[in-house]
Amino acid sequence: MARRTSGVTLQQLHYFIEVAAEGSISAAAELLYVAQPTMSAAMKDLEARVGRDLLVRSARGVALTTDGTEFLGYARQVVEQVALLEQRYLGRPPSRRLLGVSAQHYSFAVDAFVRMVKRSDAAEYEFSLRETRTFDIIEDVRTLRSELGIVYRNDFNRDVLDKLLRDSGLAFHPLFLAEPHIFVARKNPLATLGRATLADLADLPRLTFDQGANNSFYFAEEILSTLSSRREIRVSDRATIFNLMIGLDGYTISTGIISDDLDPEIVAVPLDVDERIEIGWIGHAAIPLTELAQTYLAEVRSVVAGFGVTLLG
Numbered sequence: 154m155a156r157r158t159s160g161v162t163l164q165q166l167h168y169f170i171e172v173a174a175e176g177s178i179s180a181a182a183e184l185l186y187v188a189q190p191t192m193s194a195a196m197k198d199l200e201a202r203v204g205r206d207l208l209v210r211s212a213r214g215v216a217l218t219t220d221g222t223e224f225l226g227y228a229r230q231v232v233e234q235v236a237l238l239e240q241r242y243l244g245r246p247p248s249r250r251l252l253g254v255s256a257q258h259y260s261f262a263v264d265a266f267v268r269m270v271k272r273s274d275a276a277e278y279e280f281s282l283r284e285t286r287t288f289d290i291i292e293d294v295r296t297l298r299s300e301l302g303i304v305y306r307n308d309f310n311r312d313v314l315d316k317l318l319r320d321s322g323l324a325f326h327p328l329f330l331a332e333p334h335i336f337v338a339r340k341n342p343l344a345t346l347g348r349a350t351l352a353d354l355a356d357l358p359r360l361t362f363d364q365g366a367n368n369s370f371y372f373a374e375e376i377l378s379t380l381s382s383r384r385e386i387r388v389s390d391r392a393t394i395f396n397l398m399i400g401l402d403g404y405t406i407s408t409g410i411i412s413d414d415l416d417p418e419i420v421a422v423p424l425d426v427d428e429r430i431e432i433g434w435i436g437h438a439a440i441p442l443t444e445l446a447q448t449y450l451a452e453v454r455s456v457v458a459g460f461g462v463t464l465l466g
Contacts, residue, residue: 254283361374395419
């Protein structure tokens with residue numbers, strides 16, 4: 154595609170962001186009260202200006218190319234900075250705030266999200282928090298459905314996870330290092346132990362988060378996933394896993410960081426194993442985070458700082 158010398162307009166960036174979000178040129182045009190031919194022409198002109206194909210068009214809508222995914226990250230940065238400039242120097246009201254986060258099933262990620270939303274000074278916002286499967290988190294971030302993801306790695310899954318991230322144009326950034334704990338109900342006899350052992354868990358149902366079609370040991374959210382268990386229950390959400398802890402005296406292995414406000418019936422007990430859990434965020438290697446995403450990560454660090462974990466990075 155030939156490159157033209159004229160620059161990209163701010164309006165085109167706004168249009169492109171909406172087209173990417175809707176997955177459809179006609180849907181974005183309707184949302185922005187723009188004629189569909191006008192929106193379509195604006196996207197073709199944008200691609201001509203940058204000299205790259207940004208969208209793959211089909212009868213079902215549009216999808217981002219690899220270049221389009223990277224371009225979207227920078228477009229969001231530019232639009233955010235312009236909004237901040239206008240707010241600061243032109244006295245305009247704060248713009249609608251946007252942020253998407255995908256995470257494994259951690260209460261600290263929710264707690265930090267709550268704090269971030271409360272700190273937002275926008276009169277209007279559109280935030281999303283997806284607690285989902287490991288592979289889906291990577292896909293969410295790769296396609297910019299979410300700006301960042303929260304996942305764990307350790308010596309067992311590190312090589313596989315890092316290769317998948319590299320192949321997806323993503324990078325892992327460590328946040329903190331946690332000692333493994335079991336989560337159990339307050340009424341569970343193990344809740345009073347100073348430290349639990351694997352032998353203590355032998356007769357209890359092990360609760361794990363289902364990873365769907367990608368149910369590989371390497372995508373498990375829990376360490377020691379290759380160890381056999383006589384009683385195993387897979388679940389899809391955090392509310393269910395907590396209910397099963399209470400109803401069946403089940404357990405799961407996690408970071409030990411749990412909010413009394415969000416999960417008052419669950420306690421964390423240190424697990425006596427020679428393992429560590431490294432929690433980090435993933436994002437596009439070539440795209441800087443928006444200010445709001447950085448605020449969210451600051452809140453994550455703030456939440457976990459009070460639990461005696463080792464902050465990294």
